[in-house]
Amino acid sequence: MDLIKKAIAWGSRKSPWVIHFNAGACNGCDIEVVDALTPRFDLERAGVIKQGSPRHADVLIVTGAVTLQVRDRLVQIYEQMPSPKFVIAVGACACSGGIFNGCYCVSGGVNTVIPVDAYVPGCAVRPETLIAAVTKLLDKVEAQTAAADGQLPPGPEAEPTPAPAAAAITDQDGGERHGK
Amino acid sequence: MENELVSALITQFPELEGKVTVSKPMRVSVDWLPQDLFLKVIYWLHDEQKLTKGHNVIGTDEGENLGFIYMISGPDQVIVILRTTAPKSDPRVPSLSGLYKSFVLFERELCDLFGAQVTGLPSGPRYPLPDNWPKEQWPLRKEWKPENFDRQTMTYHEPAQPAATTADPQQAAVEAKTEALLETVELGEEAKTATAYVNQPLPDAAAAKPPAPAHPEGDNLITVPIGPQHPSLDEPSTFTITLEGEKVEGAVIGIGYNHRGLEKACESRTYVQDLYIIERVCGICSHAHTTAYCMCVEQLAGVTVPPRAEYIRLIVGEMERLHSHLLWLGVAGHEIGFDTLFMMSWRDRERVLDILTVLGGNRINYGINCLGGVRRDIDPGLAQDILKTMDFLETEIEYYLKLAETDSTLAARLAGVGVLSKADCLLYGAAGPVARAAGIADDVRQIEPYGAYRDIPVRVVTDDHADVFGRTLVRIKEMLESIRLIREALRLLPEGPLTVRVPRRIPAGEAIIRVEAPRGEDLHYLRATGTDMPDRVRVRAPTECNWHGMQHMLEGGYLSDVPITIAAIDPCYSCTDRAISLTGHSSLSGEVLDWKQLREYSLQWYRQRGVDPSRIDVSDAAARAD
Known part of the structure; x- marks a missing residue:
């Protein structure tokens, strides 16, 4: 792996920049996403910064059941993000359409x-769950x-203690798609 | 009040004898009227009785006909409900947006969801369905079934039908031609515009840009398209803002990205299931929506909610107002670059959410309401916790009030921004803190006390600044009032059961309930037909009233004030769930600049002012960037 790729991987691990998109949510999850960045939960201590533009973001946080009006726009936003990119579906609606x-x-x-890397259940999602999802996603990135560097993935000892409210992470198409 | 209005109506229109009833206090209901009589009545009510506030327009499916239900009110706040119909074969109905400015949005909805042809409706983008929605598909008509609609290909598959009668094509062509001629002759110019709106080709996503520039003085104007993903608010919307320099000349705001179609979903679910959908109309004012919905069902079922449940509803409702206003204060701080305020008020908001979590088990969508009462009780221990939290919040909020009143940054940034005068508020039908900041004591909790507000009167907070500064003060003072109400309710909390039984089948009838959500008047309409599913549910969220004054607030302001002006009405698109178009100056139709043109424009702009950007030495910076 050349230096640039290493730097990008290091950057996305240490400071993932997220962009939040409401694809038709009831606002409940959206507030909780913002809430996770405010003093009580302070997701910024994991290096997470909320960005305004998809072109600056590593992680796309999508809330809400995708409405037909938003569908094409969501694809556009996803395509504008630079690779490697990750998507977190936040809330029951984003996971399955929910209610x-x-x-x-x-x-x-x-x-x-769009392809999804992490599903976070809940209606509305609690900020703790979201934090758990982000940390798990970061471990997955690492x-x-x-693996791409020829090393073994970290063993069970290296894994952090799972947060109380566990987030579901799928590996259905993770590694190859983001190809490193 | 109601009876005077009824007698005045009958004196003026003797043919209404027996058709006007006082369905409950503060409601005057008029039966279905033919369109000509309906128009006479509504014009008379508007001009002579000064019923100038338009609350809502509801479309209904009446079998062969489409029904239109209008709700208006006057100075004494009695809601008059007027109804008219149009056959589905010729679903024309005149637009009343000339009389009631706030009706534009509701009438667009009639066009999109019911296929009504509202003649005389100002042209504008469609609403609230997606841009690529197929023609002639009206989802809220009863015969339209969501399961027949293929959402991937956007086509509707007609269910298999018995062989259709084969009409003579020649005959049909002649009829169509005659119809077209009649339309032109009878309805004139306005009607053509309206028909053009209804029948216009649906723009696809790429073609949905403003028309080509037509303005002669276009050199100074620039159109900035923003959205639907944008950094300022958390919800999708598009802003097409026409600027002259920094000044806003016109704004078109497109929402409707959150339209999920939940009113249709409510019609195919039982009353209990609907409660969970209504809870998720909006994640911030979920309690206000469920309170209104439950009150509708309880009124139709004829049950009385136990007093203890009424008090718990009040306490949760006021707590919701607290967390919503604290949230707003933070967002407002964020929009003006005062992120410290954002962090502080959101930190305090957590204390309210803690209480709601203990009470309901969830931070958002706490689901306290159930049909016939509430789901959880407030025990003495929790009451103590609530009181402690209130003491903490009172200190904090008093500090925010002091901050708002004395801080020069806030005053400089908020005063005089987004002004909507008292007269304009009345004209555009503004509700909630927007209206109260303009000195209108418009609060449903006082106008039409419901639940425990009958025992604990509300002191309505008003202000006369009529701008964003005034709205900030009103919201902060309302939080102090909420704290007082919560303390009072806990002191008076009666003993007793939490729920009464509500029958599964609700007797036929209709209910119109309004409650005061944190953002203003929340109006619910529910019609039952005696089954266990509602026939029509209509949620009119407060944001839907406040959008209409938006163009007025934005015009003449500065681009940098646009986010705070929009945030100041505390918009909630998921509530509104629909789209609005605020047409700009007719002479200033916009244009879209690509990146290169924008760059050219900015270079030009600086050159005209004596700065030549090409001579600024950027080699150093470029070298570093490489």
């Missing part, structure tokens, strides 16, 4: 539109980097 699944103007979960 709005089947409504005429709802496409369903985020994975009906494991990928290590």
Whole structure:
């Protein structure tokens, strides 16, 4: 792995810049996403900074069941993000469509539109759950980097203690797609 | 009040005898009227009785006809409900947006969701359905089934039907031609615009940009498109802002990105299931929405909620106002670059959420309400905790009040921004803190006390600044009032059961309930037909009223004030769930500049002012960037 790639991997591990997009949520999860950045929870201590532009972001946080009006825009936003990029679906609606699944103007979960790396359940998601999801995603990034570097992924001892409210992480298409 | 209005109506229009009823205190209901009589009545009510506030327009499906229900009120705050119909074969209805400015949004909804042809409606983008929604598909008509709609290809598959009668194509062509002629002759210019709106080709995402520049003085104007993803608010919306230098000349704000279609979803679920959908209309004012919905169902079922439940609803409602206003204060601080205020008020907001978590088990969507009462009780220990939290918050909020009143940064940044005068508030039908900041004591908790507000009167907070500064003061003072209400309610909290039984099938009837959400009047309409599912649910969120004055607030302001002006109405798109267009100056239609043109423009702008950017030495910086 050349130096640039190493630097990018280090940067996304140590300071993931996130962008938040509301794809038709009820506002509950959106507030909790912002809440995770405020003093009580302070996700910024993990190096997370909320960005305004998709071109500056590593991680896309999507809340809400994807409405038909938003669907194409969400793809555009995803395409504007530089690689390697990761998507977190936050909340029951973003995971599966939730209570709005089947409504005429709802496409369903985020994975009906763009690939998703982490699913965070809850209605509304609690900030603790979101923090757990972000830290797990970061571990996943690190494991990928290590694997690409020819090293073994960290063993069970190296894993941090899981947070009380666990977030579901899927590995369905993670490693290859973000190809490093 | 109601009876005087009824007798005045019958004296003026003897044909209304027997059709006007006082359905409950503060509501005067008029039966279905033919369109000509309906127009006479509504014009008379507007001009002679000064019923100048338009609350809501609801579309309904009446089988062969479309129904239109209008709600208006006057100085004495009695809501008059007027109804008219149009056959589905010719669903024309005149626009009343000339009389009531706030009706534009509701009438666009009639066009999109019911396929009504609202003649005379000002042209504008469609609302609230997506840009690529298929033609002639009206999702809120009863025969339209969401399961037949393919959301991937955006096509509707008609269910298999018995062989359709084959009409003579020649005959049909002649009819269509006659129809077209009649329309032109009878309805004139306005009607054509309206039809053009209804039948306009649907723009796809790429073509949805403003029309080509037509303005002669265009050199000084620039159009900035922002959104739907943007850094300022947390919800998707597009802003197309026409600027002359830094000054806003016109703004088109597109929302509707959050339209999920939950009113249709409510029609295919039971009353209990709907409660969970209504809770998720909006994650911030979820309690206000469920309170209104539960009150609708309880009124129709004829049950009385136990007093203890009423008091708990009040306490949770006021706590919701506290956390919503603290949230707003933080967002407002963030929009003006005062992030310390943002962090501080959100830190305090956590204390309210802690109480709600203990009470309801969840931080957001705490689901306290159930049909016929509340789900959880406040025990003495929790009451003590609440009182302690209130003491803490009172100190903090008094500090914020002092800060707002004395801090020169806040005053400089907020005073005189986004002014909406008292007259304009009345004209555009503004609600909640926006109206109260302009000196209008418009608070449902006082106008039409419901639940425990009958026992604990509210002192309505008003202000006369009529700008963002005034709205800030009103919201901060309202928090202090909420703390007083919570303390009072805990002191008077009666003993007794928490719920009464509500039957599964709700007797036929309709209910119109309004409650005071943190953002203003929240109006719910519910119609039951005797089954266990509602026939029509309509949620009119407060943001939907406040959007109408937005263009007025933005115009003449500066670009840097746009975020705080929009944030100052505390917009909630998920509540509003719909789209609005604020058309700019007609002469200033916009243009879209690409990146290169924008760069050229800015270089030009600086050159005109004697600065030549090309001569600024950037080699150093460029070298570093490399």
